[in-house]
Amino acid sequence: MSLIDFEARLCRLNSPTALPLAAGYLWNKRMMIHMNARGYATAQFMQPEPSKYARAQILEQKHFMLPEQGTYAHHPGRFFYLKDRDSGDLRSAPYEPVRSAWDRFAFEAKPESIGWVLEQNGLRLELELSLPVDEAVELWELRLINGEAPRRLSLYPAFPLGLMSWMSQSAAYDPGLNAIVGDCVTPYQKVADYFKNKDLKDKVFLLSEQTPVAFETRQRPFEGEGGLHHPDALIADRLANGISRYENPIAALQFDHDLSPGETVTHRFLFGPAFDHAEIQRVKDTWLSAEGFERARTEYAAYMAQGRGSINIDFGDNHLTYFVNTWLPRQVYYHGDTNRLTTDPQTRNFLQDALGNVYVRPESSRATLLKALSQQHANGSMPDGITLYDGAELKYINQVPHTDHCVWLPMLLEAYLDETGDYAVLDETVTDQETGQSKTVRDRVSWAMQWLIEKVDQRGLSFIEQGDWNDPMNMVGWKGKGVSGWLTIATAYGLKLWAQILTRDGRDPTLFEAAIEQFRDAANTHLWDGDWYGRGITDDGVIFGVKADGEGRIYLNPQSFALMAGLAGNGKKTLMIKAIEEQLETPYGVEMIAPAYTHMREDVGRLTQKFPGVAENGSVYNHAAAFYIYSLYQVGEGDKAFELLRKMLVGPDEADYLRRGQMPVFVPNYYRGAHRQFPDASGRSSHLFNTGTASWIYRSVIEGLFGLKGCREGLRISPQLPSQWPQARITRCFRGAVFDIDIRSHDTAAKTTVTCPTATVDGDLVSGFEAGKTYKIEVVTPRR
Ligand code: CEZ
Numbered sequence: 001m002s003l004i005d006f007e008a009r010l011c012r013l014n015s016p017t018a019l020p021l022a023a024g025y026l027w028n029k030r031m032m033i034h035m036n037a038r039g040y041a042t043a044q045f046m047q048p049e050p051s052k053y054a055r056a057q058i059l060e061q062k063h064f065m066l067p068e069q070g071t072y073a074h075h076p077g078r079f080f081y082l083k084d085r086d087s088g089d090l091r092s093a094p095y096e097p098v099r100s101a102w103d104r105f106a107f108e109a110k111p112e113s114i115g116w117v118l119e120q121n122g123l124r125l126e127l128e129l130s131l132p133v134d135e136a137v138e139l140w141e142l143r144l145i146n147g148e149a150p151r152r153l154s155l156y157p158a159f160p161l162g163l164m165s166w167m168s169q170s171a172a173y174d175p176g177l178n179a180i181v182g183d184c185v186t187p188y189q190k191v192a193d194y195f196k197n198k199d200l201k202d203k204v205f206l207l208s209e210q211t212p213v214a215f216e217t218r219q220r221p222f223e224g225e226g227g228l229h230h231p232d233a234l235i236a237d238r239l240a241n242g243i244s245r246y247e248n249p250i251a252a253l254q255f256d257h258d259l260s261p262g263e264t265v266t267h268r269f270l271f272g273p274a275f276d277h278a279e280i281q282r283v284k285d286t287w288l289s290a291e292g293f294e295r296a297r298t299e300y301a302a303y304m305a306q307g308r309g310s311i312n313i314d315f316g317d318n319h320l321t322y323f324v325n326t327w328l329p330r331q332v333y334y335h336g337d338t339n340r341l342t343t344d345p346q347t348r349n350f351l352q353d354a355l356g357n358v359y360v361r362p363e364s365s366r367a368t369l370l371k372a373l374s375q376q377h378a379n380g381s382m383p384d385g386i387t388l389y390d391g392a393e394l395k396y397i398n399q400v401p402h403t404d405h406c407v408w409l410p411m412l413l414e415a416y417l418d419e420t421g422d423y424a425v426l427d428e429t430v431t432d433q434e435t436g437q438s439k440t441v442r443d444r445v446s447w448a449m450q451w452l453i454e455k456v457d458q459r460g461l462s463f464i465e466q467g468d469w470n471d472p473m474n475m476v477g478w479k480g481k482g483v484s485g486w487l488t489i490a491t492a493y494g495l496k497l498w499a500q501i502l503t504r505d506g507r508d509p510t511l512f513e514a515a516i517e518q519f520r521d522a523a524n525t526h527l528w529d530g531d532w533y534g535r536g537i538t539d540d541g542v543i544f545g546v547k548a549d550g551e552g553r554i555y556l557n558p559q560s561f562a563l564m565a566g567l568a569g570n571g572k573k574t575l576m577i578k579a580i581e582e583q584l585e586t587p588y589g590v591e592m593i594a595p596a597y598t599h600m601r602e603d604v605g606r607l608t609q610k611f612p613g614v615a616e617n618g619s620v621y622n623h624a625a626a627f628y629i630y631s632l633y634q635v636g637e638g639d640k641a642f643e644l645l646r647k648m649l650v651g652p653d654e655a656d657y658l659r660r661g662q663m664p665v666f667v668p669n670y671y672r673g674a675h676r677q678f679p680d681a682s683g684r685s686s687h688l689f690n691t692g693t694a695s696w697i698y699r700s701v702i703e704g705l706f707g708l709k710g711c712r713e714g715l716r717i718s719p720q721l722p723s724q725w726p727q728a729r730i731t732r733c734f735r736g737a738v739f740d741i742d743i744r745s746h747d748t749a750a751k752t753t754v755t756c757p758t759a760t761v762d763g764d765l766v767s768g769f770e771a772g773k774t775y776k777i778e779v780v781t782p783r784r
Contacts, residue, residue, distance in 0.1 A: 003654050004663060008322045011663045013037050013107040016095035019661050021071070021687050024109030026129065027334055028303070030136040031272075032341050034689075035114045035129060037107035039096040040077040042069075045136035045201075045273055048389050050341050053136075053204040053273035055162030057219070057248055067615060067670070067686035073097065073228055074160065078271070080127065080142060081156040083234055085256075090234060093118055093125050093142075097228035109665050111330055112300050122147025132296040133303045136201075137272035137283055139293055146259040153259060156234060157269055158252040159206055160219055171217035171249030173241070177280055179207040180217055180251035182244070201273040205280045206251035209268040209288055214239035219250040268293060307333030310359045310419075310733045311702050316725040319652045320645075323664055324701050331666050331694040332356040336364055340690045343392040344385040347372060348469060349692060351408040356695025358415045359702055365416050366425055372409075373430045373444045380451035382406050397471055403455060404468040406448035407490050410497040413445065415699060418710040421735060423505055442505070446512075449498050452491045453515045460522035462487040464536060466605075469557065472616055475605030479539040482603075485527040486535060486557045492519035493565035504712050520567050531575045533558035533567075538603040551597045552604065554583050556590060556624050563631035573635060580628070586675035588660065588683035589620035589647040590628055596674040613674025613682065620671040620683075622648055626696035633704025638720025639784055641704060648697065650685070659683045667693045706743070708732045714767030717754050717777070719743050723784040736771025745783040752781040 003019075005012040013022055016038050023036040031045035044050045054076040071077075080093040091100035094107065094116040104119035115128035124145040129138055144153065161171065164184035171182035182204040186197045216222045216239040224232020233239055239254045257265055270288050274280045287296060309329025315321045336357030339345045345353070354368035372386050382405035385398030417423060426442040439447070455463050461483035466474040468484045476482040495516045499509035527534045527543070535545025535555040545555040559576045562568045568576065584591045596618025597608035610617035625644060632641035648667055650660045657663075660671060662685040669691035675682040703709040706728065707719035715734050721727070726745040731738060754761050756777040760768035769775055 004651060004657055006319060006322055006651065006664055008326050009111055011109045011327075011665045013109075013663055014105065016102075016105050016107070018658060019663070021069075021661055021685075022107070022663050023687065024107075024114045024663070024665055025334075025689060026114060026131050027338055027341075028131045028136075028300070029134045029337070031131070032338060033129070033131070033138065036071065036077075037094065038071070039079055039092070039094045040071045040075045042076065043138070044341055046341060046343070047201055047273075048343055048392070050343075051200070051273070053161075053201075054159060054271075055164060057160070057162050059163060059166065067688055068672075068684065069687065071096075074162075076160060076162055078129070078138075078140065079158045079160075079228075080125075081158060081231070081234055082125070083154040083156070085152040085154055090230065091120065093127055098230065109663060111304055111326055112297065122149060123151065130293070130297060130300060132287060133299045135272075135283065135287075137270050137287065139287060139296055140267075140269040140271065141293060142267040142269070144257065144259065144265050146261060146263045148261050150261060151259050153257045154234075155255045155257060155267070156239070156252055157206065157208075157267075158222070158231075158250055159271055160228075161204055161249040161251060163248050164204075165202075169244070169246060169249060171244040171251065173212075173215040173217065174277075177205070177207060177277070177284060178209075178211055179205045179280060179284070180215060180253065181205050181277075181280065182217070182249045182251065199275070201275045201279075203274045203276065203280070204251075205270070205272065205274055205283075206253070207270040207280065207284050207288055208253055210255055212253035213256050214241055214254040216240055216242050216252040217244040217249050218242040219244075219248040222250050222252055266290075304330070304333075307337070307360050309333075309698070311706070311708070312731040313706070314729040316727065317646070319664065320649060323649055324698075327665050328667075328694060328698050328701070329360050331689060332698050333360050335690070335694060336361060336368075339388060343388045344394050344398055345388070346385050346398060347382050347405040348402075348408050350386050351405075351412045352692040352695050355408075355412045355415045356698050358412075358419045359698055362416065362420050362422075365412065366420075366422070369409075369412060369416065369425070369441070370428065370430055373441060374432055376432050376434075376444055376448065378432075378435045380406075380447035381455075382409070382448060400467060400471075400474060401465045402467040402471070403463055403465050403484065404487050404490065406452050407487065407494040409445050409448050410494045410501065413501060414497045417501060417504075417712070419734075421710065421712060423712070426501075426505055442502075442507070445498065449495060449512060449515075452494065453518075456488075456522070457481070457483055459483075459526055460488075460518050461485070461526060461537065462491055462519075470607060470616055472607035472610065473536075473605050474607075475602055476536050476538050476544075478605075481541075482537060482539040484536045485523065485533055485545065486555070486561060488519055488523050488527065489533065489558050489561045489565055489567060492516050492523065492567060493561050495519065496565055520565070523562070523567060527558065528572070531579045533562055533576075540603060542603060544601075544604060545593075551595050551599070552593050552601070552608070554579060554594055556580065556584055556592050556628055560624070560627040560631040563635050564627075577632075577637065577640065585644075586620060586673065586682060587647070588671045588673075588675070589622065590625045590644055591618050591673040591675065592616060592621040592624040593618045594674075595677055598677075613672050613678055615670055615686070617674075618677075619673035619686075621673075622667050622670055622693040623691055623696070626693045626700065630696050630700045630704060633700055633720060636720065638705070639722050641700065641720070642722035645697065645700065645705070648693070656683075660685045662687055667691065667697060669693065702732075706730055706732075706741075708734070708739075708741070710734060711765070714760075714765055714769070715739065716764050717741070717766060717779055718752055718764045719745075719779060719781055721745050721781065721784070726783055735769075737769045738774040739766075739777055740774060741777045741779060743779040743781065745781045747783045749780050749782045752779065754779050
């Protein structure tokens with residue numbers, strides 16, 4: 001049997017042990033759950049700040065998702081113990097905490113649900129988790145399907161609630177609701193917080209459709225000496241009906257089933273946070289029934305359908321096909337619709353998530369652009385984070401000054417305008433919160449670009465302050481002098497895009513065109529190191545990311561943006577690509593820095609303190625790899641781009657799955673790097689699916705690989721199929737029309753030819769089409 005079966009709408013993992021951290025994720029408008037194949041879960045809901053309803057057993061620091069995060073015996077999870085009252089066999093579904101092997105174990109991640117199929121000795125257990133669209137609640141359905149022999153079983157859902165609060169916590173069974181209800185007081189000290197907290201959902205419930213024969217709500221007596229692996233409470237015939245009064249609670253219920261041959265029983269449970277009894281009752285009335293679950297599924301499927309994306313492909317590489325048709329747009333949609341479950345997204349993340357969403361839900365990207373601009377500062381700069389509701393505050397990294405936020409505006413706009421043709425957005429007026437002034441989008445973006453133009457030192461290089469795209473690069477310029485080589489180059493790129501947009505809009509771009517030259521010259525004069533561009537110059541005037549450096553010798557981002565900006569002529573391009581190949585490429589993708597730093601550099605910062613090969617310190621940081629892939633498509637290096645794109649997706653061979661440790665249902669923010677220094681763990685997934693990668697990769701697939709890029713006049717078609725896959729069929733939704741496109745590359749073709757009998761074709765440009773209609777297009781391109 002294969003380890004993983006991967007299809008367009010299903011990814012099945014057939015082992016609970018081979019990839020112990022493998023997981024899927026589900027979200028809705030109020031919550032997100034990262035559900036591990038073995039039964040561990042990390043969930044969060046918004047009220048409006050992110051909150052938990054199932055916690056660890058000790059006080060957790062306030063962090064949400066950590067890279068490469070391991071699980072531990074008391075990791076929050078959703079467990080269903082199953083005891084055979086005749087044989088004494090005790091096991092748990094899906095796998096934790098008992099860890100008894102099943103004859104068959106299948107973990108199934110689907111776009112709309114996460115489930116398991118487990119079989120043992122003629123008994124089949126089906127388990128499924130789904131979410132409604134607009135409520136913070138988990139819907140669990142469990143089915144026991146008996147085989148030939150009668151059996152007497154006890155089933156115990158047991159959801160540890162963890163340390164809910166050090167001020168007050170409790171739990172009891174509520175017979176009226178038929179639920180275990182946990183209660184707590186969110187800890188606080190300041191009197192003002194009392195008034196903030198008093199409306200919080202401090203209760204958690206496990207509602208059951210069937211009435212239990214017994215329950216337990218105290219974690220310690222439940223576990224006894226056996227621990228979660230073999231809880232003492234399950235030895236007795238009945239749970240002890242214990243009430244948790246200021247001790248860590250668990251929501252455990254007992255159901256006894258005497259199953260005759262062929263008999264099936266179905267359970268439904270709801271698990272989630274609530275404000276009070278009335279809310280739990282309402283949630284129960286709304287969802288806790290076969291009909292309620294069915295309605296949730298239907299509504300959720302409709303919600304997912306809104307995130308379908310604008311491309312459907314049939315491409316020789318099946319693995320990539322499935323990923324591009326379902327899982328990649330799903331990840332883009334997740335980012336665009338949830339803002340990564342924060343109320344103050346970093347401005348660059350907010351804008352780049354919207355950049356991907358241009359191909360999924362462009363109207364939402366438009367709203368993001370306007371929202372971001374409404375928080376532009378009085379000097380034209382953009383804030384470090386965008387607050388999403390009145391009263392939200394900039395927290396954590398958003399209190400650290402970074403200088404790059406403006407540069408993402410023209411990148412988002414270019415993608416948005418090319419996809420939608422909605423140039424009217426440039427005339428939209430936006431009133432900003434700080435000064436109350438109203439200005440058009442066009443004037444605001446010009447203003448932001450003007451701020452970038454002015455934010456340079458005497459050499460014309462962009463100040464970095466305490467970071468740019470690279471968050472933890474916080475000590476290059478904290479004294480006010482250090483500059484970012486990457487931002488200098490990225491500004492040249494941003495200005496190039498902005499000047500193009502203004503030209504297409506019939507405006508005068510002269511001012512910005514002149515500035516492009518200044519940034520290009522500054523970068524070429526001060527940062528070109530012979531084979532690649534340096535990353536920056538410190539407060540003390542030391543250039544870094546250059547040949548003279550033993551560590552952090554080459555950084556990927558300046559090269560990628562130099563390619564996008566057209567900064568480097570062909571000679572430089574060849575040198576950069578070669579240097580990257582030699583120093584940064586690995587079997588798992590392209591690293592962001594090499595060699596990774598092994599010591600703190602006080603003139604670079606916190607990034608050098610990260611473990612070598614982890615995150616920004618030399619991992620295959622996929623967001624940076626995605627910039628590079630995009631840039632390669634921009635300069636016509638389709639084969640190299642495809643090679644790296646393909647490495648970003650795990651599988652399909654088993655060794656690769658085992659090495660990376662995840663399923664191909666998302667692109668993680670990184671794979672371990674420092675491949676040349678510490679190859680042991682290289683390739684290992686971070687398992688984090690919050691990442692700007694999704695946007696840039698989706699864009700690279702649509703506009704680069706298949707070359708289906710919008711422009712003001714219509715759709716331009718210039719594919720860059722890799723040599724090993726000379727053929728593709730694509731359905732591209734574009735401005736309300738549908739294009740059925742057949743692309744073939746031929747050795748004999750000298751140039752790309754596009755044929756479409758029902759629309760106007762001029763070279764690579766298709767125009768004169770109408771929304772609501774379907775067009776057949778044939779494309780022949782030269783084989784690479
Ligand atoms: O967060 C991302 C940021 O959200 O890192 C990117 C940056 O462009 C994104 O805006 C590159 O630095 O603070 C830290 O050290 C964190 O490691 C973040 O830098 C990083 C995390 O990897 C998020 O998963």
